[in-house]
Amino acid sequence: MRIHLLAIAALAFAAPAGAExxxxxxxxxAPAAEVASMHGLAVAEFGGTDGARLxxxxxxxxxxxxxxxxxxxxxxxxxxxxGAVGNVEAVIEGNAxxxxxxxxxxxxxxxxxxSDKxxxxxxxKDKNERQVTCRTRIVSLAGDMRIARESDGRVIYRRSVPKHEEATWCPGDAAPGSSExxxxxxxxxxxxxxxxxxxxxxxxxxxxVLESRKGLSDEQGEGFKAALRATKSSGEAACRIFEQLVLEAPAQRSLMFNTALCAEMRGDYGAALAGFRAMGGDAQAAAAAERVRATLEAIAAEEERG
Incomplete structure (x- = not known):
């Protein structure tokens, strides 16, 4: 299954400069699958002293x-x-x-x-311990939110999210920021x-990519090094070399992993998942397979949503 992912700007893994x-x-x-299957939402007025801000x-x-x-x-x-009539599928309500x-x-x-100060x-070594009077500030937020389906009023999501922040400062300490x-x-x-x-x-x-050449012949190793160099300028060029080499050494760990990663790069997530899973109990491949599995699940959810 392929999907062309556009305008996804966040970089989640920053690799070292110059890395392959x-x-x-x-x-x-989205964890809240039923809400995420909808298109139109309305946010109602929240109760509580800070409901409007939340x-x-x-x-x-x-x-x-x-x-x-x-x-x-x-x-x-x-x-x-x-404009809400006929378009709102669920209403968000809450308190804070x-x-x-x-x-x-x-x-x-x-x-x-x-010093007395x-x-x-x-x-x-020039300090001693003193008992001093300090100030402690505790800011607590009690927040609750629920989402009800507009068609029948059934609550399809509810969660309470309490938050708190505590700060203590003593004589000589810089005071924390304001409570606001x-x-x-x-x-x-x-x-x-x-x-x-x-x-x-x-x-x-x-x-x-994985960089170990263990199990490759000298000639294959030279090709592998060429693929690593190519990653710095063209992922597609690097993948063409990896995919040629894996035909000669189909069980070599780095080639198995890197060719599965190439499939993931192209958006061929089905092939990527099969490739990572073919590596059996390899921990690094298992983590990659889970990433791809979650991606396929997200794609399926969006396709079903339409």
Whole structure:
């Protein structure tokens, strides 16, 4: 099965500069499969003191979601807009409230002995331990979201995502950022968790080929080295050499892996999966096979969705 993956910009694996790599596209289906099978969603008003902020961040992240071809994954509608009629398949609702707690705590810290001030800019041998009064701030977010199908009201997704951030600072320490900045981070983290459940994940990155020539003749080894050099300028040229060599040495580990990787590079995921699985219990091949299996699952989900 082939699919042409366009506009997938994220690089998930950064290989060392100059390494022998192939450019690969792969993906993973959205965990919330029933929601992800839909096209039109509406975000309702969220309850709670910070519900509006969470709803806005979730809506923004869903608007950024893309399918394998780089197209917007969802159509998002205002709940009561005229365009929503007949187009909204499910409604997103939720709540979010933030609590900020600050308290004084007693801690033992090491400071410079020759100063009454809380200095720490001296050698450790010139410090002693003192009990000091510090401040601790705990910012907590209680977030809950559910998605109900518009046709019958059935809840098809529900998740609570509690988040918290704790900071303690003592005399001589730099104070942390404001509590509002902490709230922004928690809202962003919660929205990221929700959006990750609802959208597919497509990536493009560099996967390193195997370089061992063990088991090859001298002549085959020279050809293999030529293929490695070719990866730096043309993955297709490198793959042509690997695929010629594997005909002569079909059980050689590097050639088996690299030719399967070549199939994955071209989007021939069925051949890639068969190639990696043919390597049996090889751990590196098993990890690659799982990546390809997940990609095939994501492709099938998008094809079924239409």
């Amino acid at each position: 790599v192939l450019e690969i596209s792969w993906g993973r289906a 709803a806005a961040e979730i809506e923004r992240r869903l608007a950024e979601a893309r399918d394998a071809r780089g197209r917007p994954y969802y159509e998002l509608f205002a709940l009561n807009a005229s 409230s933030v609590n900020v707690e600050e308290r004084r705590t007693q801690q033992r810290r090491r400071y410079c002995k020759d 809380p200095r720490t800019d001296c050698d450790n 900045e902490a709230v922004d981070r928690l809202i962003a983290a919660a929205a990221g968790d929700y959006a990750s459940d609802l959208r597919p994940h497509w990536q493009r990155g560099q996967i390193r």
